[in-house]
Amino acid sequence: MPAGVAAQLAGASLLVLAIALLPLPWALTGRKPGIPSAVALLATVLIVMGVGLAALRSGLEGTVVSPVGSNVTIWLWLLVPPLLFAGVAVVSRGWASGAAAVLLILASPLVAFVTYAIGPWDAQPWWEATSGLLTCGAGACVLAEAMRRPARRRDATVEPTVVSGPPTVP
Template structure:
């Protein structure tokens, strides 16, 4: 059962990473190269926070289907989060951990639905909880992943939790999402790659065969009796 849960978590994490990578492609492809000269007029235009879609906020301009893909990515991530602590730590969380987990899942789901609806309607749709939800979405996931990293069972699970921390928007907004103008080109794709890599680590651990233990062979002890002299 544990292996099935790990495969489920791994698959959903990789799907979530792939979707946000596709969303990043919608924003930057054709305007900013992944590598090379990014000091062009079209690239500088796309760096503007007007095109941010995680989450869309006024003022906002849609960039293709980026918001829809990003919203779908967050919804898939929310599905992965439910069994994630159990899958990576091997033990069921207590009541406080369950409450924190549910709050994290709800905030991710709310922001994901808001981004998806914004993309479909072409205008900003705020989360149900407004700014409170956005702050929860920023703060709760990295805290959850940090707790999982501390209690992770196995190096692969620990590595996956660390990668998820690095992929979180809170870390990105203070590091690789900062660009020369507003946003760093392709930062969402980097977050998606980190999320997908976390899923790959979980999958590797799920399909790995446990090492066989060799039974210790106890050699019989020969007890020699006293010799009788003739």
């Protein structure tokens, strides 16, 4: 049950995450997403924003606020992000991009939900921090990929190299 400042911080962090997800397919694959990827990306961003706004409102109002379309949103929250990240992992352009996508799958709500079954969540403080650490690790992999392969400029032209030397005698 969301409570106070923790819910506000969780909601704000989910809203920031939703914004950060927008350029993710371009960053990890180096190309524009296709129609299915774009639809999954838009759905993921809207779902994360919906859950983030609900958590933020819960903290501000001091009572539990369900996301819009609560049951459907929760199921989509569990299933759509891992599918998007798996698709990105398959078409990623390097080891760091693939690692980032896999870390995001491990940080997804579905995996977190499954790992809660290991024991009582209230007996394990900072249990949710695991998802945050995995997300930070994915961000570090995205940075490594960006430093490894700088973006190419479209307006750059290759100048021919002219080698001058003594004329050859036939």
